[in-house]
Amino acid sequence: MKTPEELTELFRANGxxxxxxxxCIFRVLQGDVSHPSAEAVYSSAVREMETISLKTVxxxxxxxxxxxxxxxxxxxxxxxxxxxxxxxxxxxxVCRHCGKVRDLVAAFPDLEIPRGADLGxxxxxxxxxxxxxxxxxxxxxLQPST
Amino acid sequence: MKTPEELTELFRANGxxxxxxxxCIFRVLQGDVSHPSAEAVYSSAVREMETISLKTVxxxxxxxxxxxxxxxxxxxxxxxxxxxxxxxxxxxxVCRHCGKVRDLVAAFPDLEIPRGADLGxxxxxxxxxxxxxxxxxxxxxLQPST
DNA sequence: GGCGTATCTACAATCAGTGTTGATAAACAA
DNA sequence: TTGTTTATCAACACTGATTGTAGATACGCC
Numbered sequence: 001m002k003t004p005e006e007l008t009e010l011f012r013a014n015g016x017x018x019x020x021x022x023x024c025i026f027r028v029l030q031g032d033v034s035h036p037s038a039e040a041v042y043s044s045a046v047r048e049m050e051t052i053s054l055k056t057v058x059x060x061x062x063x064x065x066x067x068x069x070x071x072x073x074x075x076x077x078x079x080x081x082x083x084x085x086x087x088x089x090x091x092x093x094v095c096r097h098c099g100k101v102r103d104l105v106a107a108f109p110d111l112e113i114p115r116g117a118d119l120g121x122x123x124x125x126x127x128x129x130x131x132x133x134x135x136x137x138x139x140x141x142l143q144p145s146t
Numbered sequence: 147m148k149t150p151e152e153l154t155e156l157f158r159a160n161g162x163x164x165x166x167x168x169x170c171i172f173r174v175l176q177g178d179v180s181h182p183s184a185e186a187v188y189s190s191a192v193r194e195m196e197t198i199s200l201k202t203v204x205x206x207x208x209x210x211x212x213x214x215x216x217x218x219x220x221x222x223x224x225x226x227x228x229x230x231x232x233x234x235x236x237x238x239x240v241c242r243h244c245g246k247v248r249d250l251v252a253a254f255p256d257l258e259i260p261r262g263a264d265l266g267x268x269x270x271x272x273x274x275x276x277x278x279x280x281x282x283x284x285x286x287x288l289q290p291s292t
Numbered sequence: 293g294g295c296g297t298a299t300c301t302a303c304a305a306t307c308a309g310t311g312t313t314g315a316t317a318a319a320c321a322a
Numbered sequence: 323t324t325g326t327t328t329a330t331c332a333a334c335a336c337t338g339a340t341t342g343t344a345g346a347t348a349c350g351c352c
Contacts, residue, residue: 017298017349038340053301058340076220079339093267102265111254113276119248121239123278130259131273135266163318163329184309199332204309225308 001029001069001084010067021045021052025060029070029084035092035101037079075101075129091128097137104130147175147215147230156213170195171206175216175230181238181247183225221247221275237274243283250276 002010004026008018028044029036036044042057061082064070071083075092077099090105111126133141148156150172154164174190175182182190188203207228210216217229221238223245236251257272279287 012350015298019299019349021300051301055302055341056300059299074220074222093265093269095267096270102267104259104263104265106260106263108254108257111274113250114252117250117252118276119239119250120281120284121241121248121276121278122284123239123276124242125278126274126276128257129273129275130264130267130269131271132267132269138266138268158319161329165318165330167331197332201310201333202331205330 001086004030007064007069010069011063014067016063021049021056022060022063024049024052025057029064029082032084033103035073035075035081035083037077037081039079041082073101077101091130093130093132093134095134095137096131097133097141100134100136102134104128147232150176153210153215156215157209160213162209167191167195167198167202168206170198171203175210175228178230179249181219181221181227181229183223183227185225187228219247223247237276239276239278239280241280241283242277243279243287246280246282248280250274 001007004023007026008023011018011022024045025041027048028041032044034040038054038058038061041061042052042054045052045057061070061072065072065082068086069084071086073081073083073092075081075094077094081101083101083103085103088105089107090103091108093102093104094100108128111128113123147153150169153172154169157164157168170191171187173194174187178190180186184200184204184207187207188198188200191198191203207216207218211218211228214232215230217232219227219229219238221227221240223240227247229247229249231249234251235253236249237254239248239250240246254274257274259269
């Protein structure tokens with residue numbers, strides 16, 4: 001993701017206005033590796049601007065996604081997650097217990113679909129979701145007496 | 147997925163009761179390759195039993211998923227999709243235009259995560275989602291004049 | 293500083309899915 | 323077959339994430 005300053009320029013270059021709310025959201029997303037939901041971005045943003053509304057957060061996140069500066073992901077955790085890392089291709093680790101999401105930066109070159117198996121689909125992208133338990137949830141789900 | 151008769155036995159063996167509604171749902175799912183949502187299963191079921199309720203469909207689908215007879219998938223189409231094919235391992239093709247889902251039966255052996263890249267996650271499964279356009283939507287999204 | 297328009301907040305509405313409750317019917321035994 | 327127990331049913335209210343609406347506000351530009 002670009003810096004808040006670069007995003008400010010980009011928004012203006014696209015005829016979008018830059019408000020204090022939006023810059024607040026730009027800052028909150030900087031270096032956030034947690035793949036936050038809109039609610040999570042909102043609660044971070046509220047700490048800086050008590051008056052910001054959830055709707056504004058949703059709208060700005062959609063704007064950023066539309067401009068390709070963040071990715072919006074549905075990883076089956078019940079909420080759309082937002083990923084500021086759009087610069088290097090990667091896949092995702094998802095904790096099936098707490099919903100934590102992390103990037104897995106690794107190339108899997110052999111995702112070619114065998115001839116004839118694509119059922120006529122024109123495939124544009126492939127995402128891999130690795131499901132399991134994050135380190136913290138491995139602790140809390142240990143069997144009590146074994 | 148098992149046949150309606152086998153599912154009837156399985157439900158009884160698990161202390162569940164077998165009702166006309168449930169058998170109707172068993173039948174509807176047989177050989178359904180469309181990965182229907184609960185609503186889609188409901189609208190098929192209603193054609194056989196006008197009085198069946200959506201809640202019953204949800205409940206039965208959850209029961210089937212709990213018994214491992216169908217899989218419930220969140221593929222980012224906005225609804226949980228149900229997949230009666232749990233017998234051979236496969237991945238999914240998802241149309242980004244109409245949300246159509248199809249099985250892609252192919253093994254991708256090289257999904258080993260490089261040492262140290264798993265961030266401490268204990269990974270249990272990997273799903274691959276191939277996104278693109280289904281044959282029908284390739285037609286309807288053709289550029290008008292090129 | 294002032295104007296035009298995008299954006300803001302607040303609030304209502306949507307949509308998929310879940311919780312509740314009294315009525316119904318499956319399972320099983322007599 | 324009938325009775326008893328208990329899971330399941332349908333109807334309806336409700337949740338939680340997200341989106342739509344509308345009047346007030348403030349950005350960008352002169």
